[in-house]
Amino acid sequence: MNQVRELDTTLVEALRTLLGERLSTSRGVREHHGKDESYYPYAPPDAVVFPHSTEEVRDIVNICRLHRTPIIPFGVGTSLEGHVLAIHGGVCIDLSQMNQILAVREADLDASVQAGVTRKQLNEHIRHSGLMFPIDPGADATLGGMAATRASGTNAVRYGTMRENVIALTVVLADGRVIKTARRSRKSSAGYDLTRLFVGSEGTLGVITEVTVRLYAIPEAMSAAVCSFKDIAGAVETVIQTLQSGIPIARCEALCATTMHAINAYSRTNYTEQPTLFLEFHGTQAGVEEQARLVQEIAHANGGMAFQWATRAEERNKLWQARHDAYFACLQLRAGTRCVSTDVCVPISRLIECIVQTAGDIERASMPIPLFGHVGDGNFHCVILVRPDNEADMAEAKAFNERVVNRALDMEGTCTGEHGVGFGKMKWLPKEHGAALDLMRAIKRAFDPGDLMNPGKVVSREA
Numbered sequence: 001m002n003q004v005r006e007l008d009t010t011l012v013e014a015l016r017t018l019l020g021e022r023l024s025t026s027r028g029v030r031e032h033h034g035k036d037e038s039y040y041p042y043a044p045p046d047a048v049v050f051p052h053s054t055e056e057v058r059d060i061v062n063i064c065r066l067h068r069t070p071i072i073p074f075g076v077g078t079s080l081e082g083h084v085l086a087i088h089g090g091v092c093i094d095l096s097q098m099n100q101i102l103a104v105r106e107a108d109l110d111a112s113v114q115a116g117v118t119r120k121q122l123n124e125h126i127r128h129s130g131l132m133f134p135i136d137p138g139a140d141a142t143l144g145g146m147a148a149t150r151a152s153g154t155n156a157v158r159y160g161t162m163r164e165n166v167i168a169l170t171v172v173l174a175d176g177r178v179i180k181t182a183r184r185s186r187k188s189s190a191g192y193d194l195t196r197l198f199v200g201s202e203g204t205l206g207v208i209t210e211v212t213v214r215l216y217a218i219p220e221a222m223s224a225a226v227c228s229f230k231d232i233a234g235a236v237e238t239v240i241q242t243l244q245s246g247i248p249i250a251r252c253e254a255l256c257a258t259t260m261h262a263i264n265a266y267s268r269t270n271y272t273e274q275p276t277l278f279l280e281f282h283g284t285q286a287g288v289e290e291q292a293r294l295v296q297e298i299a300h301a302n303g304g305m306a307f308q309w310a311t312r313a314e315e316r317n318k319l320w321q322a323r324h325d326a327y328f329a330c331l332q333l334r335a336g337t338r339c340v341s342t343d344v345c346v347p348i349s350r351l352i353e354c355i356v357q358t359a360g361d362i363e364r365a366s367m368p369i370p371l372f373g374h375v376g377d378g379n380f381h382c383v384i385l386v387r388p389d390n391e392a393d394m395a396e397a398k399a400f401n402e403r404v405v406n407r408a409l410d411m412e413g414t415c416t417g418e419h420g421v422g423f424g425k426m427k428w429l430p431k432e433h434g435a436a437l438d439l440m441r442a443i444k445r446a447f448d449p450g451d452l453m454n455p456g457k458v459v460s461r462e463a
Helices: 006-022 027-032 054-066 119-129 143-149 194-198 232-244 257-267 285-301 313-324 326-331 348-364 391-410 426-433 436-447
Strands: 047-049 071-074 091-094 101-105 110-114 166-173 178-180 206-214 221-228 251-255 276-283 308-310 338-341 371-373 381-386
Touching: 006 047, 006 054, 027 047, 054 071, 054 091, 054 166, 054 178, 054 206, 071 143, 071 206, 101 119, 110 119, 119 143, 143 206, 166 194, 221 285, 221 313, 232 251, 232 276, 232 285, 232 348, 251 257, 251 313, 257 313, 257 326, 257 371, 276 285, 276 313, 308 313, 313 326, 326 338, 326 381, 338 391, 348 371, 348 391, 381 391, 391 426, 426 436
Parallel strands: 047 091, 071 091
Antiparallel strands: 101 110, 110 206, 166 178, 166 206, 221 276, 221 308, 251 276, 251 371, 338 381, 371 381
């Protein structure tokens, strides 16, 4: 696995002629690109390339196609379902050096960037303009990777996911063609929606090289709060009633007591270690105050205790950084472990039932399993802390995950609300999509007849 295959010698020579030192076959570089944040065994590629332009990506794809070599796009490697693992070998295209912000159009509330630009980089660049890009997965992921996995985050309840916030893409197809999926107009009825087809395709249909995204005005007022509850059901019921009341909350995250303990230890905070909601309100000053008052009343009726408010920017940032760090905080609860992470999503009306039943599974588990998530859109995570070399741990974790996913599917939910399929969740797609999975396979064959684009991910070529 750690040696460049002899069959790839001419491929490597062709890539080196194109890229010079921006091609690496060193063991360390390849191993770095053969792992992500998942528990799956490392699977290094045979070579790693670092293009600077769409044209270079096109040339790389053409060379790989001639040599029938798999192509694996790579952002920063923060995926959780094995998306970037080179399970069939091949060439990893690391897009991190394609990090130019191409245009910011303040009047149109949009920006075009190369795929390697990260969400924090874009927000830092536009901060002076009074605009923001709100999609915030826990990691500082690249926008190309976020588009490829249809990522979301804590702001999704108000601003949506990458599906709603990508206007257009530039994509290099398996046959070397470069396409733009759409113009910049906010709506169009002209032809098939290719943008949505590539958003969430996880590198299996083409390599995303440029992304045009929506921007938003930074609200006049923002206020965040932390509220603890006697049980997780009360916290989730508060969120459901808030949404059903039409209160335009911007963020609402539920975290179990175990997660709060992990956050306090990791981030040096002193939150009450009980089931907790993290909330944020955006709007005018008067609007934020009214939203906060209404939600406090709902929370109190569901057993919520005193709100802790964070109105200054630095206080809010500390609160949300603690939430973004929850995954890494939870990893510290059990030394030497990795995470099997769930990210099911169900209709809001079934959320309490799903979480309460899952909490019962957690009580019977032999390892710590923190629970937290973006409950405003029905999405939650269980962080199953396993020792990867322990067969009993892995068997228990997989059985737990199976129960959670099947429960969500039985409630008309999905096996993955935001992490994507990779190869880790492929087994559940037949139950979730039924006959539609055959159409997905047909699309894959049409776009990638040689099965070179991130093969072995999302859909298998055969039923």
